[in-house]
Amino acid sequence: DDAGRHAAFEARVAADEFIEPKDWMPEAYRKTLIRQISQHAHSEIVGMLPEGNWLTRAPSLRRKAILLAKIQDECGHGLYLYAAAETLGVSRDEMTEALHAGRAKYSTIFNYPTLTWADIGAIGWLVDGAAILNQVPLQRTSYGPYARAMVRICKEESFHQRQGYESMMQLANGTPAQQRMAQDALDRWWWPSLMMFGPPDDNSPNSAQSMRWRIKRDTNDKLRQKFIDVTVPQAQALGLTIPDPDLKWNPARESYDYGAIDWAEFYAVVRGEGPVAKDRIKARIDAWESQSWVREAAMAHEAKRQNKAA
């Protein structure tokens, strides 16, 4: 009966077993996963856009090759995640349609413009750095296909973070103009990176249930604090200043205290009012429409192949 299946499900989650696509699961668990995994997939795909803007302007062949590889990785991450979400009974087309219609969210971070080349380094260092901290625990998320997708994603994110830091290092050790560019990028990306972790725990409607179901393994605030604690020494090593006058080591907590985050800005960006939100969605829709011939050709090829086999 339903109560029995429910209890068995809860027991498996509590024992840290993976739940697999054909296993029974509560409807709310399925819905939460579709929400989180599809948002995550959309973030990877929309995240290609701010970097794509710099492909033709990368300062050297080496940087261009790295950037190209990174953007292709993000596309792959989107594909693994869409595939994981599909195992929950939602179609790729439904998810795409929800993104284009503005019904599905994607990370706030991708609604900010990339103004200089240093932004590409800062994104690798900070945005991918934040993504890793959020995603490493998700390798142990309770839904098997999501957890397994995370394993490869985390390996690639780690390369992304390192190339970003290395690029920042070169700017930070460069000419005064390059150093100013690096500092300016940190100034603009720092606070939005902290917002990637989501609202504070006492204002995070989904956290409690997602933690109980072990979909999330750490809370938003805990991961945000961890990110700050690992990133501050990295900024110091670059000789750059984190744009937070209240940032201060707290020996009792063995962590950094930090200043107030502008949550009004966060919620405005979540509502779709980010600085370049309209351009991002327009770019996605344009790509979807102008490349429909690729999908049609693939479908026609598959139909021919099946005909032949028959």
Ligand code: ACO
């Ligand atoms: N950007 C956009 N929306 C956000 C963000 C953000 N940075 N943070 C929270 N939200 C949304 C949530 O999706 C939720 O809205 P919903 O109920 O309509 O889905 C609402 O704000 C309230 O937040 P929470 O209750 O804290 O939501 P949740 O428990 O899902 O936690 C979090 C949010 C931490 C982002 C979680 O979903 C998660 O870990 N997702 C996987 C990682 C991910 O998506 N990363 C994408 C960026 S990194 C990258 O791809 C490079």
